[in-house]
Amino acid sequence: MSNVEPLAAPARSGDHAAMPARDxxxxxGILEIPGEIALYHGGRLEGVRIAWRLIGAASAPVVCALxxxxxHRRVCGTDDPRESWWSEIAGPGRPLDPAHLCILSFxxxxxxxxxxxxPEASFPSISSxxxxxxxxxxxxxxxxxxxxxxxxxxxxxxxxLAFGELYPERVGHLIVIGASDRAHPMATxxxxxxxxxxxxxxxxxxxxxxxxxxxxxxxxxxxxxxxxAARFAGAPAREAGTLVFPVERYLMARGRAYAGRYRPExxxxxxxxxxxxxxxxxxxxxxxxxxxxxxxxLVPLADVRAMVARLPSGRLYEISSVYGHDAFLKExxxxxxxxxxxxxxxx
Amino acid sequence: MSNVEPLAAPARSGDHAAMPARDxxxxxGILEIPGEIALYHGGRLEGVRIAWRLIGAASAPVVCALxxxxxHRRVCGTDDPRESWWSEIAGPGRPLDPAHLCILSFxxxxxxxxxxxxPEASFPSISSxxxxxxxxxxxxxxxxxxxxxxxxxxxxxxxxLAFGELYPERVGHLIVIGASDRAHPMATxxxxxxxxxxxxxxxxxxxxxxxxxxxxxxxxxxxxxxxxAARFAGAPAREAGTLVFPVERYLMARGRAYAGRYRPExxxxxxxxxxxxxxxxxxxxxxxxxxxxxxxxLVPLADVRAMVARLPSGRLYEISSVYGHDAFLKExxxxxxxxxxxxxxxx
Numbered sequence: 218m219s220n221v222e223p224l225a226a227p228a229r230s231g232d233h234a235a236m237p238a239r240d241x242x243x244x245x246g247i248l249e250i251p252g253e254i255a256l257y258h259g260g261r262l263e264g265v266r267i268a269w270r271l272i273g274a275a276s277a278p279v280v281c282a283l284x285x286x287x288x289h290r291r292v293c294g295t296d297d298p299r300e301s302w303w304s305e306i307a308g309p310g311r312p313l314d315p316a317h318l319c320i321l322s323f324x325x326x327x328x329x330x331x332x333x334x335x336p337e338a339s340f341p342s343i344s345s346x347x348x349x350x351x352x353x354x355x356x357x358x359x360x361x362x363x364x365x366x367x368x369x370x371x372x373x374x375x376x377x378l379a380f381g382e383l384y385p386e387r388v389g390h391l392i393v394i395g396a397s398d399r400a401h402p403m404a405t406x407x408x409x410x411x412x413x414x415x416x417x418x419x420x421x422x423x424x425x426x427x428x429x430x431x432x433x434x435x436x437x438x439x440x441x442x443x444x445x446a447a448r449f450a451g452a453p454a455r456e457a458g459t460l461v462f463p464v465e466r467y468l469m470a471r472g473r474a475y476a477g478r479y480r481p482e483x484x485x486x487x488x489x490x491x492x493x494x495x496x497x498x499x500x501x502x503x504x505x506x507x508x509x510x511x512x513x514x515l516v517p518l519a520d521v522r523a524m525v526a527r528l529p530s531g532r533l534y535e536i537s538s539v540y541g542h543d544a545f546l547k548e549x550x551x552x553x554x555x556x557x558x559x560x561x562x563x564x
Numbered sequence: 565m566s567n568v569e570p571l572a573a574p575a576r577s578g579d580h581a582a583m584p585a586r587d588x589x590x591x592x593g594i595l596e597i598p599g600e601i602a603l604y605h606g607g608r609l610e611g612v613r614i615a616w617r618l619i620g621a622a623s624a625p626v627v628c629a630l631x632x633x634x635x636h637r638r639v640c641g642t643d644d645p646r647e648s649w650w651s652e653i654a655g656p657g658r659p660l661d662p663a664h665l666c667i668l669s670f671x672x673x674x675x676x677x678x679x680x681x682x683p684e685a686s687f688p689s690i691s692s693x694x695x696x697x698x699x700x701x702x703x704x705x706x707x708x709x710x711x712x713x714x715x716x717x718x719x720x721x722x723x724x725l726a727f728g729e730l731y732p733e734r735v736g737h738l739i740v741i742g743a744s745d746r747a748h749p750m751a752t753x754x755x756x757x758x759x760x761x762x763x764x765x766x767x768x769x770x771x772x773x774x775x776x777x778x779x780x781x782x783x784x785x786x787x788x789x790x791x792x793a794a795r796f797a798g799a800p801a802r803e804a805g806t807l808v809f810p811v812e813r814y815l816m817a818r819g820r821a822y823a824g825r826y827r828p829e830x831x832x833x834x835x836x837x838x839x840x841x842x843x844x845x846x847x848x849x850x851x852x853x854x855x856x857x858x859x860x861x862l863v864p865l866a867d868v869r870a871m872v873a874r875l876p877s878g879r880l881y882e883i884s885s886v887y888g889h890d891a892f893l894k895e896x897x898x899x900x901x902x903x904x905x906x907x908x909x910x911x
Binding site for chain 1: 619628646688739748749752753754757760761763764765768770773774780781784789792793795796797800806807808809810811812815817831839840867
């Protein structure tokens with residue numbers, strides 16, 4: 218899988234318009250980076266492996282799609298749609314359509330996918346700049362001269378900004394949803410407590426129970442007060458001697474589902490990476506479409522506005538969503554307008 | 565201390581205007597409730613003891629002041645002001661001035677003070693109605709015909725509403741700050757995770773470490789994003805092999821300070837009591853001044869507005885405060901206007 222033809226041919230829009238996603242060409246592979254890579258926050262990683270995935274016609278322009286810290290290389294087009302993290306936004310008829318685009322993604326360095334480090338390794342601090350470096354190695358490896366765009370939500374938006382700052386000649390447009398140039402201290406507050414819960418669980422020998430709790434807490438920050446008010450107004454029920462409130466039952470179910478899929482070390486590593494993220498907005502010359510969500514508790518709209526004001530070539534989209542920070546996963550129609558404008562405008 | 569003269573004499577405003585708080589008459593005692601009390605959510609408590617405190621002239625009208633779940637009977641006038649929980653709002657020259665008023669408070673049933681249950685007892689579910697019942701027993705015991713007002717912030721505001729619904733003839737006005745007729749599901753989400761952290765710590769034999777984490781989480785909900793953005797923009801520091809962010813250091817310091825003072829069982833009991841709180845607003849005929857804070861993450865302004873719209877005799881004050889939910893502890897001048905209007909208007 219290491220030899221792939223150059224993919225940066227001009228767009229031939231409409232060539233594959235009738236092709237259902239499951240028939241879209243799909244390529245996957247592991248990039249083995251030779252030697253060491255130097256990490257932005259210090260230290261080196263040797264023998265780094267990056268698991269990548271491409272879906273769409275080889276001749277189509279390439280858009281890299283990156284999600285939150287629990288996202289992975291399967292953006293869309295899996296047999297079970299639940300195994301794709303962006304199935305509301307990417308896929309046939311969606312804003313990112315593999316009939317017209319080739320969609321690239323990878324498992325984050327330090328994440329729970331098949332990229333490095335190995336689960337048993339100790340995890341160094343990893344920067345959004347390091348993920349950008351990995352993406353550069355990956356497009357070099359795949360023979361992609363230039364990405365048409367990087368579309369990133371949450372942590373993926375931070376990586377998009379980092380790549381745009383470092384390698385402006387390799388990407389035509391950044392689409393950044395629910396991310397800013399740095400983490401907000403309130404968001405850092407919640408994430409640092411989540412990390413302490415996980416470390417507390419590791420130290421006391423109950424990592425799975427701890428990551429359930431940490432994920433439950435994270436879920437409160439991914440959604441909005443408005444959504445919870447509409448869904449969880451009911452009375453508590455007694456379970457095993459303790460009262461359990463409707464919202465609590467929901468959060469713990471989400472936490473349990475997550476604990477089975479995610480390594481505590483990966484959670485610690487990528488959660489910290491968000492809080493370490495800090496790019497120099499004035500040096501990001503790539504045209505950037507930034508989407509801020511009024512109900513986002515983690516990335517306040519004011520922060521997205523302030524970032525766009527400092528971007529040399531930024532455009533701000535403000536949307537409302539009961540999904541809060543998770544709007545990037547859910548709001549197909551508002552994002553369609555953003556993607557259409559961004560992808561038409563870039564080369 | 566069980567015989568106290570009736571205190572509901574007419575106000576003699578100005579009588580003690582020059583008297584510094586430390587010279588205000590101070591009375592404290594323990595009310596021992598004979599027999600059992602029936603709890604609102606079921607079950608009975610026997611031999612209940614309630615630790616109370618009165619500060620101010622015996623002839624002055626009595627205002628009961630109640631705070632959040634970690635508040636206690638010492639409202640103001642302690643030798644060390646840090647031992648009073650409401651020293652910014654109550655005291656000489658403050659909106660609640662013991663020169664003109666007699667300020668009553670008590671340690672909440674189920675709390676970490678000297679009221680019941682004993683620390684070693686198992687804690688039943690306790691309602692804001694139960695706290696109101698305790699307050700009734702207390703004013704009966706003290707010979708107080710009618711309270712001029714109950715001024716409550718956070719949980720104390722919930723207790724004020726519960727008392728107003730049950731015993732309208734025993735109170736002239738309710739001043740309710742950062743509280744509503746029921747808990748918001750997002751606030752319940754955060755508190756239920758805090759309780760699960762504490763129970764996780766109890767089960768794994770590390771209750772103090774768990775209550776530190778739970779309190780750190782609670783602190784994020786007591787303050788505002790705006791305050792954290794202004795205070796904690798700096799870079800992290802490495803401590804014992806782990807990066808610690810400025811906001812994280814602050815939160816954990818607050819958590820540690822709290823863990824030394826608060827029993828895990830009390831935290832569980834009163835935190836749950838907030839989430840169980842639900843009063844019938846349409847039956848609260850006592851004139852009520854409700855203060856909503858725009859930046860309050862726990863009690864959204866929209867909920868306070870909606871409550872006031874349902875109150876037969878409610879008045880809404882909207883304020884902005886970087887202290888968010890904790891505005892009730894901090895915003896002396898905005899609250900002075902509210903207290904003046906409420907206390908002048910009530911008999």
